[in-house]
Amino acid sequence: MRRLATALTLLLLLALPSSAMTAESGILAWGGDTEGGAPYMFQDPRDLDSLIGYEVEIVEALAEKMGLEPRFVQNGWDNLIPGLERHLYDISIDGLEITPEHRDVVDFSMPYYVTYLQLGVRRDNFDINDLEDCRGRIVGTLKQSYSQFVLESVGGVEIRTYEDEVNAYSDLVNGRLEATLFDAPIALYYGGPMREVKFVGPEIGRIEYGIAVRKGEEELLRAVNGALLELRDSGELRTILERWNLWNPLTARALEDYGPARTEPVMYTRWVADLQPELTWKDRLNRYLSFLPTLGRAALTTMKVSLASMVLAIVLGLVLALLRVFGPKPLSTLSMLYVETIRGTPVLIQLFFIFYGLPNVGIRLDPFTAGALGLGLNYAAYEAEIYRAGLLSVPKGQMEAALGLGMTRNQALHHVVVPQAVRLVLPPVTNDFISLLKDSSLVSVITLVDLTKAYGQLATTYYDYFGTGLVVAAIYLLLGLPFVRLARWTEAKMALSLGVPGKGRKKENELDLHHF
């Protein structure tokens, strides 16, 4: 299969300008989520720069038939359809189910794969044999999925929803769950290799995966369907599905291809072989070392987004605080309203609004700008409150002394009040930055691959949330460390120059802090 190293690297390094993503001649931009995991699309455990999965192979074959160059665009699975409407890519393919709800917002190609839901239980469980037996039991599934809907319609099932399948199967094994219900491909790849798990019961429901295309793009839809038919007729589609051990009777019927199996499930075999749980410490260490380039790039994104948004937050926060404390009444009220509105709504919704909502009024920002803007505008509200406290704690006599010397109000603020307020708030502001560094993980919802997103991708690829989690946590700590030190340092300096008792008097003579 062809490597997507270039596309992926590009994505990790750059915030892709959205307008360039779509309708470019000769390019088929397709959106998917690498964190979705096997067998759909995931980073190759043997080469992290390479993206593999049966959907990757399908879309590459598809593009070839269409005479286009495929280009991958990362986006969170929940946002694949909004991203399509936002013109981040031309098509989306990532196990998107053809449902009436989805049909309302996008058009679908003919189904390229049909599957079902698979019930899984512990090997020693003989009580649960089908969906009906799940009443009164604790069953895990993916949140907001078709399987969740099916479980709800059974009634009386205690449903636990998960962000990812790995943790659900772990909980099944360790006893937190009594059963799991997942799309068959997920069950096969994540539950299948586990010795403690067995699959029970018949095929449940019917799930058709289709390629999503924006409404009204008839020509593209026709081209996609035409290429899919060609892939069916030539047997290439079936070969791909068989390589991944996914060929099943439902699909055979849908594609009207009833012949016996022709291709070995090589990719499935390879996946199982790579799951070797008995790694030596040295192997583990080597694996984690191999994560570093990926995590390094992600850490860079995290750092860039955090720094950009912090700069915005610090500047805007100061302006808001000044308006609130010293501005004329209407502006002061506006500033207060801003702070209360922003603080009172989730930052996640603000990010969505900026990235997916603003294009409706013609403002289309690239992911990096949108992310930095969203976090910056949000944190500005918090910084404003810190500054306000700082401004209010500068004694009134300071302003009076400055005015008494003939300064204007603005000169007094600029030279006397604000510098003191800033010194006072430096420690809490630095502290906030550490918190922003972690909140920046939210930008993964608008297609940026930051540390947390990279963590999800690697953990899904290697089935290893524990070790990967420790490595990523360590990186977050390292990133935050300089700012922890900065906070300490500013605190000490502040004590010196503002005469906080205790520290300031230690060096009575020859203080050389003119420029602090």
Next chain:
Amino acid sequence: MEERGKALITVRDLRKSFDDEDVLVGVSIDIREGDLVSIIGPSGCVKSTFLRCLNGLEILDSGTVSIGDVTLTRTSPEERPGRAFMEATHELRKEVGIVFQGFNLFPHKTVLENVMLAPVVVKGCGREEARNEALRLLGKVGLEGYAHRYPVTLSGGQAQRAAIARALAMSPRVMLYDEPTSALDPELVGEVLQVMKDLDDEGMTQVIVTHEMRFAREASDYVVFMDRGEIVEVADGDEMFTAPRNERTRDFLRHLVGVLP
């Protein structure tokens, strides 16, 4: 009170109230160039408010304050202080230096920077020029060696002298002092009073709200007694402290131990 020169400060029917409390109920006085005037009276905000009206830190409700060529005037509290009024206030402050009870030095700047700041920011002086002038003024108030210290490391007397140097750096025609020695340890009061006496010798016009009765008596050209929002009596030091004419003045002074017989 003999005529020594023309009035530099003219106050006519100055009124000011906070909420419903009348603080100044019609104050008029002329202060001549070069005078050193002490204002005494019972505790309360009357004296300070009067002083702060002289440089616009409090906006007068009605009346007129003229210092040199600048005049602040307002006919009633309902009249909104307009742009012209605020500009005049700003002009006035450039003519008038003020020194506070609590010093109000800028803690994030060294003593030298405290003194240099206003000339650079307000007058647009070059840094070198402002620095030289600041060092000269620091020498004058006896703080030669303290230019690079931070205010927090100074004693109260040193801090207040630095504050005086800071006000002088704007070359004001009038210096106002709002209880300049009240926050000082007793042994440090003298050094600050001495600076004011030196300035008086140079002909500076100074108005001092003070509780230092001996200083008021000995150093002032005349003493003003204020009570309940008005000027009750104006007299030279000896007369005020030995033979006050007004009953309220006598009452006040009688309660100060050792002032009146």
